[in-house]
Amino acid sequence: MIDNERVLRTFLEYVQIDSETHHEGAMTERLAADLRALGLEVYTDQAGRAPGVDSDGANVYGFLEGESGRDPILFSAHMDTVTPGQGIDPIIEDGYVRTRGDTVLGADDKSGVAAIMEALRCLVESGAPHRPVEVVFTIREEGGLFGSANLEYGRIRSKYGVVLDASNDVGKIVTSAPGQIRLYADICGKRSHAGSDPEKGVSAIQAAAVAVSRMKLQRIDEETTANIGTFSCVGATNVVQDHVTFAAEARSRDPKKLEAQQAHMLRCLQEACREYGARLEHRVQRSYHSYGFPDSHPLVRLLMERCRDIGVEPWTTYTGGGTDGNNFNLHGIETVVLACGMELEHTTNEQIRIQNLEDAARLVLSIMRA
Numbered sequence: 001m002i003d004n005e006r007v008l009r010t011f012l013e014y015v016q017i018d019s020e021t022h023h024e025g026a027m028t029e030r031l032a033a034d035l036r037a038l039g040l041e042v043y044t045d046q047a048g049r050a051p052g053v054d055s056d057g058a059n060v061y062g063f064l065e066g067e068s069g070r071d072p073i074l075f076s077a078h079m080d081t082v083t084p085g086q087g088i089d090p091i092i093e094d095g096y097v098r099t100r101g102d103t104v105l106g107a108d109d110k111s112g113v114a115a116i117m118e119a120l121r122c123l124v125e126s127g128a129p130h131r132p133v134e135v136v137f138t139i140r141e142e143g144g145l146f147g148s149a150n151l152e153y154g155r156i157r158s159k160y161g162v163v164l165d166a167s168n169d170v171g172k173i174v175t176s177a178p179g180q181i182r183l184y185a186d187i188c189g190k191r192s193h194a195g196s197d198p199e200k201g202v203s204a205i206q207a208a209a210v211a212v213s214r215m216k217l218q219r220i221d222e223e224t225t226a227n228i229g230t231f232s233c234v235g236a237t238n239v240v241q242d243h244v245t246f247a248a249e250a251r252s253r254d255p256k257k258l259e260a261q262q263a264h265m266l267r268c269l270q271e272a273c274r275e276y277g278a279r280l281e282h283r284v285q286r287s288y289h290s291y292g293f294p295d296s297h298p299l300v301r302l303l304m305e306r307c308r309d310i311g312v313e314p315w316t317t318y319t320g321g322g323t324d325g326n327n328f329n330l331h332g333i334e335t336v337v338l339a340c341g342m343e344l345e346h347t348t349n350e351q352i353r354i355q356n357l358e359d360a361a362r363l364v365l366s367i368m369r370a
Contacts, residue, residue: 001122002118002119002122002358002361002362002365003118003121003122004358006118006121007114007115007118007357007358007361008097008354008357008358010114010117010118011097011107011110011111011114011352011357012090012097014027014030014106014110014113014114015088015090015097015105015106015107015110016088016089016090017030018085018086018087018088019057019079019080019081019085019106020080020081020082020083020084020085020086021055021080021081021082021083021139021140021141021142021143022054022055022056022080022140023055023056023057023080024048024055024056024057024058024079024080024139024140025048025055025056025057027057027079027080028044028057028058028060028079028137028139031060031079031113031117031137032044032060034117035060035062035120035135038064038120038121038124039064039124040062040063040064040120040135041062041063041064041065042060042061042062043060043061043062043155044058044059044060044061045058045059045061045150045151045152046058047059047138047139047140047146047147047150047151048139048140050146050150052146053139053140053146053147053150055080055139055140055146055147057079057080057139058139059136059137059138059139059147059148059150059151059152060079060135060136060137061134061135061136061152061155061156062120062134062135062136063132063133063134063135063157064120064123064124064130064132064133064134064135065132066129066130066131066132066133067129067130067131067132070131070132071131071132071158071159071160072131072132072133072134072157072158073131073132073133073134073158073160073161073162073367073368074134074135074136074156074158074160074161074162074328074333074335075116075119075133075134075135075136075161075162075164075364075367075368076112076116076135076136076137076138076148076161076162076163076164076324076325076328076335077109077110077112077113077115077116077137077138077163077164077165077340078109078112078113078137078138078139078140078141078142078147078148078165078324079109079110079113079137079138079139080138080139080140080141080142080147081104081106081108081109081110081142082104082108082142082346083104084102084103084104084348085103085104085106086103087103088103088104088105088106089103090105092354095353095354095355096351096352096353096354097351097352097354097357098349098350098351099348099350101348101349102348103348104345104346104347104348104350105350105351105352106350107340107341107342107343107345107350107351107352108165108167108342108345108346108350109141109164109165109340109342111164111340111341111342111352111356111357111360112163112164112165112340112360113137113164114357114361115164115340115357115360115361115363115364116135116137116164116364118361118364118365119361119364119365119368120133120135120368122361122365123365123368123369128369129369130368130369131368131369131370132157133368134156134157134158136148136151136156138151138324141165141323141324144287145287145288145322145323145324145326145327147324148324148327148328149288149327151327151331153331153333156331156333158333159332159333159334160298160299160333160334160335161325161328161333161334161335161336162299162303162335162336162337162338162364162367163323163324163325163328163335163336163337163338164337164338164340164360164364165323165324165325165337165338165340166319166323166337166338166339166340166342167339167341167342167343167345168339168341168343169312169339169341169353169356169359170307170312170338170339170340170341170356170359170360170363171307171312171313171314171315171339171359172314172315172317172338172339173300173303173304173307173314173315173316173317173336173337173338173339174316174317174318174319174323174325174336174337174338174339175292175293175294175295175297175300175316175317175318175336176253176290176291176292176293176317176318176319177253177290177291177292177318177319177321177322177323177325177326177337178223178224178225178251178252178253178258178290178319178320178321178322179251179252179253179255179258179286179287179288179289179290179322179326180249180250180251180258180286180287180288180322181249181250181251181258181262181284181285181286181287182247182248182249182284182285182287183246183247183248183249183250183262183265183266183282183283183284183285184246184247184282184283184284184285185245185246185247185269185280185281185282185283186243186244186245186246186280186281186282187204187207187208187211187243187244187246187269187273187278187279187280188204188242188243188278188279188280188281189201189202189203189204189205189206189207189240189241189242189243189276189277189278189279190202190240190242190277191239191240191241191242192239192240193238193239193240194237194238194239194240195238198240201240201242202240202242202276202277202278203240203241203276203278204233204241204242204243204244204278205233205241205244206276207244207272207273207275207276207277207278208231208233208244208246208269208272208278210272210275210276211268211269211271211272211273212228212231212268214268214271214272215228215264215265215268216261216264220252220257220261221257223252223253223254223257224250224251224252224253224254224257224258224261225250225251225252225320226248226249226250226251226261226265227248227249228246228247228248229247229248229249230245230246230247230248231244231245231246232244232245232246233245246269248265249287250262250265251320251322252290253290253292253318254290255289255290258290262284266282266284269282287322288322288326288327288330289326289329289330290326291325291326291329291330291335292318293334293336295316297334299334299336300316300336302367302370303336303338303367304316305370306363306366306367306370307363309366310359310362310363310366312359312363319337323337325337338360338363339356339360340356340357340360341353341355341356341357341359341360
């Protein structure tokens with residue numbers, strides 16, 4: 001049995017450790033120490049120093065031996081939070097944990113971290129038989145899944161994984177998620193005086209605007225979305241502007257649709273630049289890959305059974321966002337994502353129902369023992 005008071009206390013302690021993405025150092029040290037205190041084999045990597053990661057923290061790996069002949073299973077959650085996440089002061093009211101409205105709460109994803117830690121404590125204290133258990137707490141999940149992209153995957157022994165990083169009540173099982181590409185572009189024209197010599201200029205703004213007007217954006221179909229995040233040019237009105245910065249993304253659960261959307265958006269830029277005499281410089285970055293499992297998959301069936309075992313009715317669904325689970329699947333660890341109760345995440349109204357925090361820990365413990 002989990003200790004309800006302890007899992008809440010652990011969660012409250014964790015959210016008060018500042019760990020905005022890029023600044024997970026203190027949380028890294030605390031989690032490594034807590035895992036060692038439970039007797040796990042612990043390792044921290046150098047992911048924070050990897051190109052483009054820029055974090056003072058590290059991914060934390062833990063392994064707990066179990067019954068011989070049984071396959072290990074991986075449990076993971078990320079330790080970083082979005083901003084504003086410094087000086088979090090949690091309050092308890094009406095069965096919820098909230099903040100005073102000036103920071104996020106950090107339930108995304110310290111609710112997942114606390115649930116995993118409580119299940120491990122129960123497992124160690126009880127001495128009950130269990131499968132080998134592997135845990136990974138990642139840095140830099142927010143904004144690009146950078147921590148899990150730089151894991152030392154050769155260290156991971158599990159074939160199956162569970163990431164606790166979805167909103168809503170415990171029982172939700174995310175079995176499908178999209179891949180994402182990002183398209184960065186510079187549209188380069190030619191400056192000229194807009195009053196005396198406009199015909200001598202090439203307007204980067206005009207070329208970029210025409211390109212955007214031809215793009216299919218927002219909801220493309222039930223599996224595919226696209227959005228422009230940056231369209232920037234600042235200058236005087238009397239100058240034909242020669243530079244526009246453009247950044248966009250596309251997501252789809254279907255890899256072929258994702259490639260088609262990327263090609264469509266790039267083609268719109270290329271054709272408009274050619275028509276208006278502008279020059280295009282671009283870069284395409286794949287952020288993460290899609291994954292999907294049927295309800296008949298052994299891991300999904302196991303998780304549904306364990307949900308019912310703790311008195312929670314499971315349901316499967318898909319998401320429009322990425323998690324560390326995308327990277328685990330890319331590296332051959334068949335992984336789905338579980339809800340752990342977070343609500344209104346990425347806002348200063350973020351909250352979590354205490355019952356969900358307890359249920360998440362109960363579910364993780366049940367899976368570890370299964």
